[in-house]
Amino acid sequence: MEHRKNSESLPIIYELLNKIITDHTQVSDEINKDLKTDHKNNQESALLDKIFQKIDDIYENVERISWLNNHYRILHKFAQICSKSLNEEVLLKKAYEMVSQVMPTDSFYIATYNEGDSHFNIAFMVDNGEVYPPVTVNLGKNHTTKAIKTRKIIHHRKSIREKDYAVILGNQDSGYTNSCLFVPVIIDNQVKSVISAQCYDEFAYRKEHEELLQIIGTQVFSSIESARLYEKIYKMSLYDELTGLKNYRAFHEDLLSLMNKEQTSVHLVMIDSDRLKKVNDHYGHDIGDLYLKVLADGLKSISDETIQGYRYAGDEFMIIVNSQREIEPLYKRLTEYYTQHPIHVQSDQIVVSISAGVSVFPQNGVNVDALKKASDTALYIAKNLGGNQLVFAE
Incomplete structure (x- = not known):
């Protein structure tokens, strides 16, 4: 008996789907009424109502997907833009x-x-x-x-x-x-x-x-x-993790940028610590790192819109002075800062000591390497004179 009822329902379902596929439209209330008139069995009529509801849901989902697919080109184009722009x-x-x-x-x-x-x-x-x-x-x-x-x-x-x-x-x-x-x-x-x-x-x-x-x-x-x-x-790639100063990559970018502008002059101060190796050997590298941090803090204390400090490598630091300001007073301010901020290790007191070499653009060099070399030569002289002093490139 159940098999016979299911067999009778199959033609109804087939006729319903055929209407949808042929007409490419949702089943209207009029079609629904006609089909239900042809099949007056209450159970089949209730089943037909459920089928209509499911078919409507499927139709709406297909229509939604079709609508989105029609706009896929725009979404694909936008995805390409998103992947290329930062x-x-x-x-x-x-x-x-x-x-x-x-x-x-x-x-x-x-x-x-x-x-x-x-x-x-x-x-x-x-x-x-x-x-x-x-x-x-x-x-x-x-x-x-x-x-x-x-x-x-x-x-x-x-x-x-x-x-x-x-x-x-x-x-x-x-x-x-x-x-x-x-x-x-x-x-x-x-x-x-x-x-x-x-x-x-x-x-x-x-x-x-x-x-x-x-x-x-x-x-x-x-x-x-x-x-x-x-x-x-x-x-992060432009800053030194230990000291918080800009690093050598930022130094090259900034100095080259200034050189490409019509600047009156740019001073490059190359700084080297006088006793970092001794501090590392005697107190250990943790105190050596603290020594570098204090040295960097001194550079930060004199920095402003025209003065920028950098940790170039190891205990080598750079200062770019983009103005006509005199360098001697800046160096004096640095040494005073270090005197006022000693490092205390148990009963010992460590004062940061630095030597510095100064070059001027464009007088001492018209590119980054030439200017660095001039500052490095002046720094070498300062170190040979006993350190803790400032020397200008000739």
Whole structure:
């Protein structure tokens, strides 16, 4: 008996699927009614209702996937841009351009957020075609905060006036947008951003627009995270870990940059410690490292917008003086700093002692190597004279 009922249902299912495949449309209520009229058995009618519901769900998913596939070219192009650019401003602007190609964007913004902060930053915002400067907004009664805290997409399909949501951004004279999307971007289980598209028309967005914003948002912020990591690593590569001073790589970049400008003069001071080896041999390398840190702290104490210190290698340090300032007073300030900041090891007191050689661009050299050589020669003379003194290149 059960076998007979299933056999009777098969033609119904076949006829239903054939209608969908042939017409490429969802099964209408009229078709549903006709089919159910042909098969009046209550059990089969109930089964048919379930089949209709499942087919509708499948149809909607296929339609959604088809819609996304139609925009794959744009997403692929954007992914290529994200993989090539390390500029946050460029990435945010390109994200807006991509979104504008696939959905209405009378208003659009991207908010960035760091976990634990009490505020978020509107890093990029366009309203009625006008680009607005970045702005910081406190967490509170606004849709961006709600998207951050709930980690859920907020989708208003028509005009909504919530008194509690009082934050208005962009052109306030243009009135309220009606359709609004606020999509949180979650990376490594942390909300990194909220991306919002808004339109003056009602019912302007569909479910697929939410997914598209999520994809674009994830792409752009994954790239931004990579760009920030690259920038952090690059900056770390320009600094000496022990002393916190810029290193030899930064020294060459900075000096070459100054030489390529029309500068009146640049002084290069090469510094070498007078007794680091003795300190290492007698007290150990931990105290030797402390000796280098105090030496570096002295350079930091005289640094300003025209004076920059560097740890070049070992106990060799550089100072670039990009001004007409006299070097002797700077050297005196350094030695005074070291006298005032001795290193105490048990009952002993160690005072940092340095020798320095000075060269001037362009008089003593017109490139980095020539200028370094002139300073090195002057430093060699200072060391041979007993150290703890300053010598200028001839």
